[in-house]
Amino acid sequence: xxxxxxxxxxxxxxxxxxxxxxxxxxxxxxxxxxxxxxxxxxxxxxxxxxxxxxxxxxxxxxxxxxxxxxxxxxxxxxxxxxxxxxxxxxxxxxxxxxxxxxxxxxxxxxxxxxxxxxxxxxxxxxxxxxx
Amino acid sequence: xxxxxxxxxxxxxxxxxxxxxxxxxxxxxxxxxxxxxxxxxxxxxxxxxxxxxxxxxxxxxxxxxxxxxxxxxxxxxxxxxxxxxxxxxxxxxxxxxxxxxxxxxxxxxxxxxxxxxxxxxxxxxxxxxxxxxxxxxxxxxxxxxxxxxxxxxxxxxxxxxxxxxxxxxxxxxxxxxxxxxxxxxxxxxxxxxxxxxxxxxxxxxxxxxxxxxxxxxxxxxxxxxxxxxxxxxxxxxxxxxxxxxxxxxxxxxxxxxxxxxxxxxxxxxxxxxxxxxxxxxxxxxxxxxxxxxxxxxxxxxxxxxxxxxxxxxxxxxxxxxxxxxxxxxxxxxxxxxxxxxxxxxxxxxxxxxxxxxxxxxxxxxxxxxxxxxxxxxxxxxxxxxxxxxxxxxxxxxxxxxxxxxx
Numbered sequence: 094x095x096x097x098x099x100x101x102x103x104x105x106x107x108x109x110x111x112x113x114x115x116x117x118x119x120x121x122x123x124x125x126x127x128x129x130x131x132x133x134x135x136x137x138x139x140x141x142x143x144x145x146x147x148x149x150x151x152x153x154x155x156x157x158x159x160x161x162x163x164x165x166x167x168x169x170x171x172x173x174x175x176x177x178x179x180x181x182x183x184x185x186x187x188x189x190x191x192x193x194x195x196x197x198x199x200x201x202x203x204x205x206x207x208x209x210x211x212x213x214x215x216x217x218x219x220x221x222x223x224x
Numbered sequence: 225x226x227x228x229x230x231x232x233x234x235x236x237x238x239x240x241x242x243x244x245x246x247x248x249x250x251x252x253x254x255x256x257x258x259x260x261x262x263x264x265x266x267x268x269x270x271x272x273x274x275x276x277x278x279x280x281x282x283x284x285x286x287x288x289x290x291x292x293x294x295x296x297x298x299x300x301x302x303x304x305x306x307x308x309x310x311x312x313x314x315x316x317x318x319x320x321x322x323x324x325x326x327x328x329x330x331x332x333x334x335x336x337x338x339x340x341x342x343x344x345x346x347x348x349x350x351x352x353x354x355x356x357x358x359x360x361x362x363x364x365x366x367x368x369x370x371x372x373x374x375x376x377x378x379x380x381x382x383x384x385x386x387x388x389x390x391x392x393x394x395x396x397x398x399x400x401x402x403x404x405x406x407x408x409x410x411x412x413x414x415x416x417x418x419x420x421x422x423x424x425x426x427x428x429x430x431x432x433x434x435x436x437x438x439x440x441x442x443x444x445x446x447x448x449x450x451x452x453x454x455x456x457x458x459x460x461x462x463x464x465x466x467x468x469x470x471x472x473x474x475x476x477x478x479x480x481x482x483x484x485x486x487x488x489x490x491x492x493x494x495x496x497x498x499x500x501x502x503x504x505x506x507x508x509x510x511x512x513x514x515x516x517x518x519x520x521x522x523x524x525x526x527x528x529x530x531x532x533x534x535x536x537x538x539x540x541x542x543x544x545x546x547x548x549x550x551x552x553x554x555x556x557x558x559x560x561x562x563x564x565x566x567x568x569x570x571x572x573x574x575x576x577x578x579x580x581x582x583x584x585x586x587x588x589x590x591x592x593x594x595x596x597x598x599x600x601x602x603x604x605x606x607x608x609x610x611x612x613x614x615x616x617x618x619x620x621x622x623x624x625x626x627x628x629x630x
Contacts, residue, residue: 101252125281156361156381157277164281185252186383189245190285197256 096199098176100217101185104194106174107211107222111145112204113137118154119161119187128170146212147172148204152184162187174212176201176219225254225395226261234391242294242335246387253384254395263396267299267352267375268389269345269360270337272382274306274580275325282382283324286331289386294335297392301340301350302332303362304522304547306582309341309575315545321582337389341575342549344457344522346373349551354479357400359388363468364461364521364596370471372456374479376400379470399470407473408441409434410486413448415495419613420458423451424595425502427462429493432501434467443467444486446475447493457521462595505598508589508608515587515607516540516621517578518614519547520597525555527614532561534618535568543587544570544621547577570621579604591620 115136117123122132128143143165152158162184165171175188180197188195194214204210209223227235235251237244250262272278278286306325307317329339342348343362352358352375360366361380369375378398380388388394398404411430417423434440443463451459456477463469473481518531523546531546546565548556553574556562562572573581578590579600589608590601593616598609612620619625 099255101255102248125279157272159381159383160272160278160282160285163285164279167281167284180256182253182256182381182384185256186249186381189248189252190383 094221096203096219098196098199098217098219100214101180101195101197102188102193103214104192105211105213105215106146106194108144108146108173108209110148110204110206110208110210111137111140111142112148112201112206115149116151116153117149119152119158119183120155122154123161123165125161125164126168126170128165141170142172143170145172146174146176146210148176148201150178150201152181154183156183158183159187159190162191162193166191166193174214176204176212225251225259227251228262231262231393240293242289242292243390245289245292246294246390249384249387250391250393250395254397257395257397259395259397261396262393263357263400264392265298265359265388265394266356267350267358267360268296268385269301269303269350269362269365270332270382270385270389271303271361273303273328273332273341275321275328276306276580276582278328283328283331286328289390290331290334294390296336296389298389299350300337300389301342301345301348302337303341304343304577304580305329305341305575306580307576308573311572311574315571315573315581316586317582335390340549342522343577344549347522347524347552348549357394359385359394361385363464364457366470367460367464367472368457370399371460371473371478377470405442405471405480407444407484407487408439409437409443410490411443411445412490412492413445414492415498417448417455417498420454420593421502421595421611421613422498423455423459424462424593424611425498426493427459428466428501428505428595429497431463431465431467431469433491434469440468443469443472444475444481444484445472446486448474448477451477454524454527458594461521465596465599502611505595505609505611508610510591510610510612510620510625513589513591513608513610513620514542515589516542516544516591516617517547517597518593518617519545520577520579520592520594522577523548523552525552528552528556528561529559530614531618532564534615535570535622536564538568538622540569540621541623542621545573545578546570547573550574568622591617593617
């Protein structure tokens with residue numbers, strides 16, 4: 094199964110999905126050293142986004158959040174790819190400076206935690222490899 | 225998105241790694257916001273300067289761009305740093321922090337960014353005029369430049385503003401387009417406002433109502449008879465902080481207001497609404513407060529002259545920071561204001577401010593005339609806050625305020 098989206102940042106990655114129904118504020122919402130979501134009441138609170146394909150509707154919060162993605166990457170704790178319903182400035186800039194493949198305009202309600210997918214940022218494609 | 229041959233060459237890396245990364249950022253933003261093309265910019269203001277906000281990762285990123293050959297192609301100035309660059313020891317800044325902060329400033333300087341370190345570039349030589357396309361990333365200055373000057377800027381983040389500097393371009397969407405600048409809601413102010421904190425309260429009252437509206441329409445404000453530069457700098461900062469606004473029109477005050485008739489949908493703001501907004505920013509006891517600061521946004525020379533007048537022959541009883549741009553401080557030196565102010569025990573903190581300096585844990589309650597400063601003092605630094613009129617803030621610092629009973 095394939096989902097065709099829009100390319101935000103290039104690169105290809107394969108991995109398991111961690112999916113959220115909520116917006117993510119990287120600055121203050123995700124621990125930059127561990128990749129654990131720390132925002133109180135978030136549906137991913139206490140879970141790590143590190144090494145996963147992170148799926149969420151859209152980013153929110155401070156523009157400093159772009160640097161949080163860069164810090165995560167430098168600490169080896171970044172998500173390997175990001176898939177959004179609608180990407181915005183903070184996530185897009187963060188993916189570009191941290192070199193994380195990113196695709197948006199994908200029906201993210203069809204993507205579930207635990208699925209193995211390939212994210213192709215060059216083509217703007219998300220491919221299901223295993224349930 | 226259509227790119228010119230020069231822009232395509234930048235994207236392909238033909239002008240170096242830093243320019244390529246910058247163009248990647250701009251193309252991605254243009255894609256997300258459906259820009260048809262890039263527009264040349266004449267001025268850039270970069271936020272994300274304090275090491276307190278950037279951290280090691282931010283410094284690393286800036287260093288990579290500098291090493292990658294990044295050079296600003298247009299007039300580019302810098303937001304406040306986390307310390308007074310020349311006088312950080314007296315303000316109790318940690319030497320380790322100071323070393324990192326200087327590395328940040330040097331990285332910018334090597335990229336030909338003019339290290340003004342002020343949030344009021346429009347008072348320090350970066351003054352775009354009507355209709356100019358610019359890329360600014362200090363939210364209060366974006367709101368001021370769009371509204372008061374009629375220049376055109378989106379609310380950039382630090383990296384996207386830097387990307388505009390390194391390429392001389394920004395994607396043409398949002399505030400760059402005529403149709404996006406049309407007002408969509410009228411606010412009728414039924415209050416006489418005089419002081420900066422009144423205007424800060426008004427910014428919060430309008431900003432919070434804007435947040436609740438569908439699609440965040442551009443506000444058209446009427447009912448105010450006159451407002452000083454200092455009032456408007458306070459208002460723009462507050463409206464940007466509490467409403468996320470990039471632009472407002474104000475009848476009789478801003479240059480584009482005359483192009484539009486007031487939108488039919490109107491919300492009135494009473495004197496009581498402004499008082500309520502101000503009271504919501506006061507949760508501390510001024511007598512117990514241990515920190516007083518004026519200069520958010522950075523003080524004008526007129527404001528510094530007034531502080532000197534009030535402090536003449538007095539001694540402060542609380543830590544009192546006066547935050548402003550270095551050139552403004554230098555004029556204050558020449559006029560003798562600085563000597564009067566420093567003789568009172570008050571401290572100049574040029575290049576920095578109470579929002580970006582690393583002061584969490586050093587103080588417990590802030591007295592200020594700035595609604596924006598209250599927001600960050602409470603959120604980022606977990607201080608209690610006390611919002612007062614300008615003169616009363618100075619009088620609080622010397623233990624002579626008459627408002628303590630309130």
